[in-house]
Amino acid sequence: MLDIIVQVFPYAIAFTIPLLITALGGLFSERSGVVNIGLEGLMVVGFFVGALVTAKLEVFIPGSAVWFGLLAAFIAGALFSLLHAFASINLNANQVISGTAINMIAGALTVYLARNITGSGNIHIIHGMVRRNIPVLDKIPILGKLFFTQTYATTWLVLAILFGSWFILYKTAFGLRLRACGEHPQAADSAGVNVYRIRYLAVMISGAFAGLGGGIILVTYSGEFNGSVAGLGFLALAALIFGQWKPLGILGATFFFGFASTIANVSQVIPTLSRIPGIILKNFPYLVTLIVLVIFSKSSHAPRASGEPYDKGKR
């Protein structure tokens, strides 16, 4: 059994990390009071721009092109999310419809542009991210094998962002203001907080993180832009809810979901695992999210004002 876990673990982590960063992005947006179901589309944007920049640059700088690709994915996600921010913050748009539109625009527009560039609509990169062992730590028995061998640098980057997000949300004035905007924007406003500005920043953070998530998919396990992230953005949304809008909850939820999905993906290859049917493993994240929603329906930790346009005049 341990053998199998050791075997599956690197894949599970590689699959978890883009989910984690995207769900963290969703956390910022929802905690500030803006529902963002466009995470999937924002991931696709990062996936596309990351592939484009990496493919162009790796001709000149094969080693570090992926990092520029990730940076571009991060920025592209933030810029694209402005569409959602503008519609839902300035124009009081229905945030669910706007998010749906973001998903659809991203899916269609990126493939449209990719076809204009490559013809087939796929963008292939040659040099992905390299897996590395962490010196010294990888010698620790069991744990070293699980966590510190064959790791991607992006994994540590995302874990650092996770810690940073927790710190910002709970230990800084900005975090307090952001959470206040998601609970009671009128109260925050009367205390001198600029609700619009905070929400803009939060939505842009969600876009940047989701874009980075898409970029990470590209440079770690995908290696090719193909126009879709196959529902990972929605899985991240499920993880956000399952984690009850808290950074550590999200870490647990994404790891849980990532592990289940990975087992389903590799169950054909590893006979011990094929006894658990894939249909159950793949549906598991969505089913437990529904169950959690039912269980917490009386005491949900969802931000109270999330999904509502901020109306200054409303009491």
Place this chain on the structure above:
Amino acid sequence: MKLNKEGVVALVAVFLGLAAGAILMSLTGNNPFQGYFYLVRGGLMNAERIGNTLATATPLILTGLSVAFAFKTGLFNIGAAGQMLIGGLAATAVGLSLDLPKIILLPLVLLAAILGGAIWGFLPGFLKARYNVHEVVASIMMNWIAYWTVYYVVPQYFKGAYLETESRKISEAASLKVEWLTDLFDGSYINLGFFLAILAVVVVAFLLNRTTIGYELKAVGFNRFASEYAGIGANRSIVLSMMIAGALAGLGGATFYVGYASIIQIGVLPSQGFDGVAVSLLGVNSPWGVFGAAIFLGLLHSGKGFMNAMTKIPPEIADTIIATIIYFSAMAVFIEGFWEWIDRKKRVRANTTEVNQDEEIIGGVR
């Protein structure tokens, strides 16, 4: 004719969507006029293409009705894709499992699709009514449960002859395609589903506007608590509304998977489910508006292949335009506000001229 506010929003959204498409075509070095010309031509130039446009529009009419119906009860049914997929799976399963004459088999196939969709709509409705779980979140989860269910059920039980990723072909007896209709439109994809969709439009219009149930569903949409006070079972209405919405999308699945196509593919969440949101917004949530909007979107989809063949414009332009239209529809509140602002300005100007005239008269009396 006086344009109502929603109609204006829809027209503005369509105009902005088409304009965005034109800009995108120009930016990628294509001629937008040529693009739109071939897009429309590709959808309408002969009987076969017109048939294909109607066939493409058929599932869109039904998913559009589905989203619009739920909107009337104040619910956002983003789960039309999943309901459509499960409807298609149920229809395919019945069609492949039973060997009966067409006159018996086809109704069973349709019934299975409607039931499948209704069950997929029932769950979010029930969770909303009983536990106050947001129907958007629940429907999104149901979409992906449908996706993975099809992903594993189809290869295991209905595996295709050549490909792992699709089902066997359904028999002629289980298909909505009929020879006379195919021949009438020179071998196009059009099928009986189109008439089912029209029937659904009529039934939904009647249900919403002429029956007590429809009145109650709409009342709950306006104000859940006020209707509860007036003795309408709000929870029951929510569940019922989502079930009917699901049933409509499920039927849409039948028209696609056992009408337009004759196989079901795995690993695809049907885009018609999300296009249904656009159809419903453009059709201002009224059944016949939905019908018109679906034909318009069907035209964009069925013409895009021809446009792609005649120009260098990738077919995804159609999807981009539709997505942009949804985005602008989301700004309804803003566009309505802008419209009112223009209206008010006009009235203010009219008032000031009146006042001026009054003053002149007063001056004259003096």
